Amino acid sequence: MIPPLRVYNTLTREKEVFEPLNAPFVGMYVCGPTVYNDVHLGNVRTFLSFDVMYRYLQHQGYKVRYVRNITDVGHLLDESGEGEDKISRAARLEQLEPMEVVQRYTNRFHEVLSLFNFLPPSIEPTATGHILEQIKLTKALIEKGLAYEVDGSVYFDVNKYNQDHTYGKLSGRNVEELIAGQRELEGQAEKRNSIDFALWKKASPEHIMRWDSPWGPGFPGWHLECTVMSTKYLGERFDIHGGGMDLKFPHHDCEIAQSVGGYGQEPAKYWLHTNMVTINGQKMSKSLGNSILPSELISGKHPLLDQAYSPMIIRFFMLQSHYSSTLDFSNEALKAAQKGYIKLMNGLRIAKELEFTGDSDSKVNEKAQKQVEGLCDNCYRAMNDDFNTAQTIAHLFNLLKKINSIQTGALSPAELGEETFGRMLKTFLSFTEEVLGLKEENRVQPEALIGALLDIYKEAKTSKDYDKVDQIRSSLRNSGIVVKDMKDGIDWAYEE
Known part of the structure; x- marks a missing residue:
């Protein structure tokens, strides 16, 4: 209960x-x-x-x-x-x-x-x-x-x-x-x-x-x-x-x-x-030179920062501490949060693609089913304990292990049963996105991807592999991109 x-x-x-x-x-x-x-x-x-x-x-x-x-x-x-x-x-x-x-x-x-x-x-x-x-x-x-x-x-x-x-x-x-x-x-x-x-x-x-x-x-x-x-x-x-x-x-x-x-x-x-926020164990103070604004965290433009950190990484980092605890910012802690956030977002992408497969004859793995139900309950237990987001995140990572097991085939959806499988996905998705307010950030650089495709296009054209040339042209056009063959090379433009 x-x-x-x-x-x-x-x-x-x-x-x-x-x-x-x-x-x-x-x-x-x-x-x-x-x-x-x-x-x-x-x-x-x-x-x-x-x-x-x-x-x-x-x-x-x-x-x-x-x-x-x-x-x-x-x-x-x-x-x-x-x-x-x-x-x-x-x-x-x-x-x-x-x-x-x-x-x-x-x-x-x-x-x-x-x-x-x-x-x-x-x-x-x-x-x-x-x-x-x-x-x-x-x-x-x-x-x-x-x-x-x-x-x-x-x-x-x-x-x-x-x-x-x-x-x-x-x-x-x-x-x-x-x-x-x-x-x-x-x-x-x-x-x-x-x-x-x-x-x-x-x-x-x-x-x-x-x-x-x-x-x-x-x-x-x-x-x-x-x-x-x-x-x-x-x-x-x-x-x-x-x-x-x-x-x-x-x-x-x-x-x-x-x-x-x-x-x-x-x-x-x-x-x-x-509770308060500290920087490397010290209270923030302009006189100490350790006062960092959110915009500086995002840009990385501060002497105490090794790199820039995205808004969702910062949000994830803050959620890893209970609201009544002192929150200490450091490059090491933020970098660890970055890895954890990316791992959670990869799980989010996988969870959204999973579908239940199985039939009435499929045998339920009662041990795995009980584990998943317990993990879902734990997410609520943690939040019901004075909104403990730190514990909630730990339980979400335990759920993610089960989701990854299903993706790799080590565990089948049928072994959980349709109801437990559905609850697992719903709990993971709703707690990550709706309760904790975490969302996927666009970490992919579109122009770099387009450039890579154009390099493949150029190689295909040089080798007269016109089927591949047409395939790349068609794929890019479906994304609103037009390939332009120029006298001095290859360029692209948005489709009008």
Whole structure:
């Protein structure tokens, strides 16, 4: 019997049986990108993890509403809450309108995710599209005595909240220790406590990203947007809230406080967090020179890289680690992943060509049949164990051994029986393509193949083997290629 899906809930610090609040509907919210930075490997790893969760839940028959936001409100450059916002700064330096900066980075984000074969979310709301909702929640928190206004800015009162609730329960932070450890920063004097966080910030005269509010011109705090967008599209209580582990504190702890204060309940039943990405065992850092962008991995143009790696090889490599484990990039690991990916794709091609052969008199090999059924079950067991893609891939390679045995004739389809044979192919294909999102990449260079055929064509023409000449001409024409006999050699063109 295959056990039910269990997920590690960061909030309870336990693996729990996944039971949606309103099955078969599942609401999933993942904190999306800030669109004033290029997409980095940590982003790709996080969104890949939730892409696979989205895929698997749908594979299991759930109707998933996957919401992933776009943070396009300008946030401040320094911890003090002062300074120029990041989008405005980029707009000024590059002489662009702020929303041009937003659109450009949003387009880049989508292009990168498309390269890695990510499914688009059900809804992709923007922070700037939900200013009214953010103002409304801020007003409600003030009315409930959990927020206060100072000179046009509004802050969440953490101490007041902590009288009846627990601030920091997701990350395990203690309020008293946070206050004691918080250094005084310039611009923090207007807060009642240093750990109070901004719901709304007063905009300086030069601040471009600004909106009217009951407290004057300003812009929302970073944490507020996710609270209003998740509840608007998924309700005040939904199933999964996710993001990178770096968001546990303060972002997700603040989201919980806002939701409890504004709506009277925590927003999500399950909190899931992905772990960090390292390079050769070190944390990525520009100062160390080991920060690699996805585009650099694909092009191979980085001092730390021996070669280029295709998007699907990178995707396969990332899936070989559990989402909650640290993922370390190295040339050795990527090259090993390249071999594994190619092996899996060769198996995919074989599996798509296999057909059941046999009749009612064929004898079933019960041992082989039981092995294959067990391997299929194992794929589900692995994914049901907190979406363990690493184990799933290992089981797919075990299934591939059986598929290869059938191709070589060492095992016949009839020995498995038609039902088990069909399940084997369906499991292998669906888990590889639909669940893990891996697809065949075109590794063949068409022009090199055409060149090779033209060399054979030239030899056949020289030896007056006109049957072969006609055969090559016909084959190429069927592929939309016309052979051109020139005075100085042989060329080709696309057929008009």
